[in-house]
Amino acid sequence: MTLAILRAAFLLLLRDRGALLMALVVPVVFFMIFAEIFATAAGDQLQLRIAIVDEVKSDESTRLLAALTAEPAIRPVPGALTRESARDLVRRGTADVGLIIRADGEDLATAAGLAAPPLLLLVDPSRSVTATVLSGQLQRAYFTALPDLAVGRVAELIGTAFTTFTPEQQAEIAAGLKDLRNRAGTEQPAGWTFDELVERDNVAGQNAALNNVAYYAGAVAFMFLLFAAAQSALGILDDQEAGILDRIAAGPGGIDVVINGRFLFIVLQGLVQTCLIFGVAWLAYGVDLPGNLGPWAMISVSSAVLAAGLGLLLVTGCQTRAQAQVLPTVVILIMSAIGGSMVPRFFMPHWLQQLGWATPNTWALEAYSGVFWRSEPALQLVPICFSLFGIGIAALGLSHWLGRRLVRD
Structure with missing residues (x-):
């Protein structure tokens, strides 16, 4: 009797196309949708739409942006010509986050936390996670494209606070920094702190x-x-x-x-x-x-x-x-x-x-x-x-x- 009921229930399911759809097709479709979403969000496929404005257009900013936009996760959004236009793109949701290399901040090559940071992130608070992801990508690009700046700051700090380099040592440091610059992009990141170079600015919401x-x-x-x-x-x-x-x-x-x-x-x-x-x-x-x-x-x-x-x-x-x-x-x-x-x-x-x-x-x-x-x-x-x-x-x-x-x- 149990097997007969089992057979009847199975035949009923096969005849009811709607129930069959809900039981077998819909769960697979939902799995595929959410697997695609979370695999993208947690893996290397996550793509950020970035409104980028370079107000400085220096050698350092050009190298940094070249390394950043080479990342598969970064999709520059067209139409960001000024800071306000980038802010508007983020506010309207056309861009996930904005990146400004600003002219009213410290120089990217010499920033030391004494004035406004050279990099400004325009963030929609409802999507603040995008700013965190972009900060990580920026840090990676910085130490890949500008290792001479990172190591140069360390050398400057040591020479100012702890000891005085001889002219020969200064020449060796300069030569080493030049070599780092020439080999930018081929070495592993230097691992220097990056926080003092970046400031966040919320563009919408409380x-x-x-x-x-x-x-x-x-x-x-x-x-x-x-x-x-x-x-x-x-x-x-x-x-x-x-x-x-x-x-x-x-x-x-x-x-x-x-x-x-x-x-x-x-x-x-x-x-x-x-x-x-x-x-x-x-x-x-x-x-x-x-x-x-x-x-x-x-x-x-x-x-x-x-x-x-x-x-x-x-x-x-x-x-x-x-x-x-x-x-x-x-x-x-x-x-x-x-x-x-x-x-x-x-x-x-x-x-x-x-x-x-x-x-x-x-x-x-x-x-x-x-x-x-x-x-x-x-x-x-x-x-x-x-x-x-x-x-x-x-x-x-x-x-x-x-x-x-x-x-x-």
Whole structure:
């Protein structure tokens, strides 16, 4: 009897394509997505988009940047012509971090911590890990491309604080430094401290913790908008199984009134969800919701409209309730993983970041980031909000067509 039940369960799984998909395909897809993300973040494949500005253009700065940009992990971002343009690229998320070899700091060749450091990192606090990675790459490039400077400082310190070199010794040191310079890039790093050469400057947000709270408030809110929309849209199939849908469809409004009613309910439900999540972010963590109420409302309404339209489209596109319980979940989970609702996008490889733009999650998160991180004016958010709203209405229109087919079937 036990074997018979086992056989029946196995045959049932084979017949249910949705369950088979969830049991065998979705776990593999998720593994591949997260393996790609974390293998990239933890290994040598992590690529940083760097906005680089060389205000000095000296021999030392040129050598340093040549060694830095030769690293596979570094991708210079075009368009960084001045310090302010680099700051803007980081603030808008086009670059992960900015690097300025500044003219108003100490000389790269003689810096000793007595004035502003020669290297300035422009950092988005919500992505502060990128500055740490860049600092490591800079240190490696410095000791690879400029070993003569590193060793020269040590010799200068010894000659000033501990002893006086004879002219012959000074000549030998100069010759040795010249040799180091000529062999730059072929030796192992010298291992000299690097901290006094670098300064960080936050370009957006109040602090990293607060920016992360704002990010995940948007990420979680949008992901659960999609889940709640799909769950609520299932009510249409419940009405179909109960025979209610056919009776309503025979009336003057047809199936459209059912879909429109569900759509409005899902939009309002989504707004309540978003209000609760961001309300907690404001009251418990200090996210500036009152100061950004207008832009936040614009994004939240657009996101709720898109989630409602997409949820209805996914459900009405299914033939049975069993399919409708599986397909939306699969689609939403994959979109959320790729779009940044589960893992910050800057951890992803470049191709996966670009693929994220095919998901509404990325668009919504970029809009929320523009409000709470980068303090962008509402006018700059209009194209994103218009796109989300338009896609939601288009999905609603397709849901009407699929709903009529559902009644005919």
